[in-house]
Amino acid sequence: MFNYIVITPFFPSSNSFRGTYLLDQVKAIKSNSNYNLLVIILSPFLAKSEGEYFIEGVHCKTFKIIDFPSFILPSFFNKINIKRFQKFLKKNYIKVNSKSIIHGHINYPSLNFLDFFSRKFSCKTILQHHGLDILQRNTGINIPFLKSFQNKLILKRFIKLSDLITIHVAVSSVVKNNLIKINAKLEDKIYICINGVDISKFYIQKIKKNNNDKFTIGCVANFWKIKDQMTLLKSINILKTRGIDDLNVKFVGTGETRKKCIKYANKYNIKCDFIDQLKHSDLLSFYNQLDLFVLPSIDEAFGCVYLEALACGVPFIGVKNQGIEDVIKNDLKKIQLFKSGCIINLSKLIHHFYSNKIKIEFDNKYKIENTVKKLLNHINPNE
Template sequence: MKNLDRNSKRGVYLTITPFFPTHSSFRGSFVYDQVKAIMKSGRFDEVVVIRPNRKCKKALKYRYQEVTVYEIPFYESPSLILNGSFNGLNRRNFLKRFDESDIKLESIRYVHCHVSYFAALGLALKELNPNIKCILQHHDPDPFTIRNGRFSHCRWNLRYRALRNIELFQKVDLHVSVSRRVEENLVRFPDCSNAEVDLDYIEKVKLIKDAPNATIKESYVLHNGVDLEKFSKKSDHEAAELFNVGCVANFIDWKNQLLLIQALKELVAAPESEEVRLHLVGSGPCLADCKRFVCEHKLDRYVSFIDEIPHGDVVEFYNKMDLFVLPSTFEGFGCVFLESYACGVPFMTCKWQGMDDYIAPEESRKWLFEAHDARAIAESIRNFKTKRWEQVLTKPIDINILINDFLDRLERL
């Protein structure tokens, strides 16, 4: 294929994502960073975002920083029951809103959809303009969206959701996974990796093991990089009497903050680790249980809970930590790990998560611990506190480098 000039601008890059910041919420900052890096590449006339929102009553247009965003209504069944049943309605509504926008169908080169069922919207555009390449990005190890929802234990519900997504996935030009772990669960479905540690997902997959395989045309791993203009080490870490462990995450079951608190309880029971302090940032349904455990075990002096920190301010938090620990068991990647690393703070997490991609096998014992094991977490923290190993990653973290490699790959579609 003829080499293409990276600096030439060619058409529109359209992103369809439910994850994108607004003027009142910073959620979705990781997609904003991706969009910003695509804009910075200079390869497109325009990079535009469409944000489907089930809470949105009417379409609106806004600008977030330098990005034009169209927010449109999106219909979703309660608790994801028979998820995908509204695909037809959402396609019709989406095309109507698209016609009302300033985006020219013939100018779109790529449509980049985030999360399984939003592929229906991208594919609706591809049907009208077959020259469009449709990309679908998967952010967690459940690409087919079978794990979530109140009725996710019901086989009839899981099978319906899987079949609707299989139908979409087979039409997508390129599937993008945020880690090898996510990619493996994508291509092996309706099976999962032998190394899978999330018991809930394993049980859900067993319920629909007779579902057909999805034919994946092409697959690519795009790690969530870091904007190094925002995240960096501010100064040499000052020696302090306390050893500060940080964690930034939603308080949901598979993030396992309670397990981390249990590890802290074991740590501070030993006199040599009494100065360890744990700082937990975030909110969510499991927060109350964590606070209750801290109160019941009189750990108040060792644990602090912090409300959500705006994405632009979290760098100050990282720079005050000695170590970042998040014992997730269902982490597709985890931007927070590389953000802390960019600020000079090493991280630890469970084995067989997205971060495995960045840790050399011979280094894994230092930074990766067994899932569901508070003692293993405590031992890992204790070892680092004593030896202060330097953490060296195996891949680039700069989002601009990662995105430029990704855009090179798109040229070969």
């Protein structure tokens, strides 16, 4: 019998590394408990999937859900999907009882399945929120009047079902605050679990940096407006106009603002490398070539990349009032955080790290095995 089931709309496979953090978390749950664990991936009905597979020792099965494109009418097919899901459980010999733990990720569609498990088996249910957009208002359909209708449906269902969840897990205090704004009744049910780092994957390598003596800054993020890579480029340009010409920026990511950033870098002759993507396993060597990591994101629930870089011995700079502020010591906030969009402020912080050899130690309490142990203790304090 599987007594710990993870429900998620995304998880790494041989064809995709989306959701790599979830894999690290699941592995940590397995290695720090006696649970027999299974991951069930909720995949769109027509999407290609791997069905049943194992990845790094984790057992995964795929359940295809019926839904409209861009979930225009969320939960419209819920009754049909739940009936199909019960057959799926029976066919795959997945037995659940009141002592089982069901750990879902992302509000929709996971919440519907958590509700099913809660009502059917009276077991503990967990819903983990990874972003500030709890209700996924920024995803789905883009037609304004349909989007408004869709958002109302999702909000109504979340208010109705979220109270029934045993524990809501937020990856930072800002995510917790957003949850409370939506449903104040959840405050006592929310547990903050920082996205810990697997230090077997991210650590300081004993290698020489091959950056030709340039001060190298890294940024790993999709090129979306909210990630605000342009603020980093403009800050570098300020330093360049002041005679600091030995800076090199390495960007990893793709997206809508990438061309604009490349155009700006070329126009002002800013030394940059634009890398489409890296395998998660290649990030170790990437971080170890950096002197500083900067992510100027203005809508960041947490940002695993900050702590991954720090675990590799690379200090980071982030934006004030974002999730990462939870892990920055008070006396370091003045050199690690800047006001959103303030290029002058950011340029000063970069110059501070450039001019001084500042070492910031990685705190072992953010090792994923430690954050997961605390989570497991919160779920079952008597075990």
